[in-house]
Amino acid sequence: MERRLSIVNSIGHEGSSITSLNIGNLASIAVLTSGGDCQGMNAAIRAVVRMGIYLGSEVYMVKEGYIGLIKGENYITKSNWVDVSGIIQKGVTSNILFKKFKNIPSRLDEDIWPKGLAVNSIIYIEYNDKENGYIGLIKGENYITKSNWVDVSGIIQKGVTSNILFKKFKNIPSRLDGGTVLGSSRCKEFRTREGRYKAALNLVKRKIVNLIVIGGDGSLTGADTFRSEWESLIEELYKNDEINQEEYRLKMKFNIVGIVGSIDNDFYGTDMTIGADSALHRIIESIDHISTTAFSHQRCFILEVMGRNCGYLALLSALAT
Structure with missing residues (x-):
């Protein structure tokens, strides 16, 4: 692989500009979390996404574990640098915070409350923290986006953002944080070849040949099975005319990296x-x-x-x- 070195600008946390290296035209990467959640998963997700972008790759985040890999569509989304900003401290539900810290008011002061969160039917209008939600109606374009079932997963506990709470209340310890922003699930369908067939099709159609799985014993066992069957799955997809000649060439390029997410600390090496x-x-x-x-x-x-x-x-x- 030819390595081309060039300097590009990326948008960092809170809008700051950073300098990164774009090393050639690297293949796309997908990251998912599966099985039981544990603290540190969000940090691993952010590291994967930002390092992939830093190296010039396109990085996709897969929601709901192997279920998202099988269903495809909006479950597999391309991510950017900003998408993973502030996710390390996510996973703390409002109930835990308000029960643990009695001095947090049930209603935040008006000057620190997130302004501009507006929802109109199934149309979500993104908020701007300097102006109110009507600016989205005026500007249109990407400010008004169609939503789906997955878009509103886990939003009930997000009325008060972690960033605002941690900025306002300095005594909230970060050790309460955890979980995974991508969501996790146990997928029986992925245990079947038919399920892995669908997953391979969704990856190939997006030209994703690098998969990073964050999970425990069952999740990594499934990933290893998927790796061993990859070539035969691509052969089957090609014979069934579900992929073209160019996509068929991805047969020999598939890589899987397993990151162990387990509280047991029971993985050798x-x-x-x-x-x-x-x-x-x-x-x-x-x-x-x-x-x-x-x-x-x-x-x-x-x-x-x-x-x-x-x-x-x-x-x-x-x-x-």
Whole structure:
């Protein structure tokens, strides 16, 4: 592959300009999260998207895990630098914040409330934090976009944005954050060849030959099966006239990277799986909460922790406390 070095400008966080390297014409990348969610997934998503853009690739985000890979359409969307701005602190529901921090008012002051969020029937009008929502009606174009079922997934808890809360209330700890902005699910259909056939078709049609899967044992096992069947799936797609000659050439170029998202820290060769450190903190926190009662009643408490066949969480929490 010829490597062409050039300097391009990308839009960074909060509109700042950064300088990045565009290394050749790299193939497209898709990233998805699957299985149980864990803290750190959003950071991994942001790293994948921004590094891919930095290297000159087109990066796609797949919503709802393998279900999105099978359904395609609006489940697989091209992302840009700004799309992943501020996602690390997402995943905290308003209920948790308001229950934990009593000094957060149920209604934010007018000067910090996000202005301009307007919804008219199924038309979503993007907001501008300096002006009200009617500017979207006036400008039109990309300010007025048709919405679908997936667009409104998980928006109920987003009335108060994390950025505003963290800016206004400095005592909110970041350790409450977690989850995945892409959504996650367990997909029975992907376990069948018919499901993987549909997933391969959706990837090939978008010329995506690099797939990054963030998940646990089942998710990565499915990814490995998908990798081993890729060539035969492309052959089948070509025989069924679902792809053309150019798309058929992608048969030999498919790569899958698995990023382990598991609180168990049970994957060989990985120093720390995504979510393991946060889970350890939760266990230690729970032990701190019950230790006073144990001392008061002079009793021995047994705390059961997760880990399946790996004793990492049990051992480290015992040492830490």
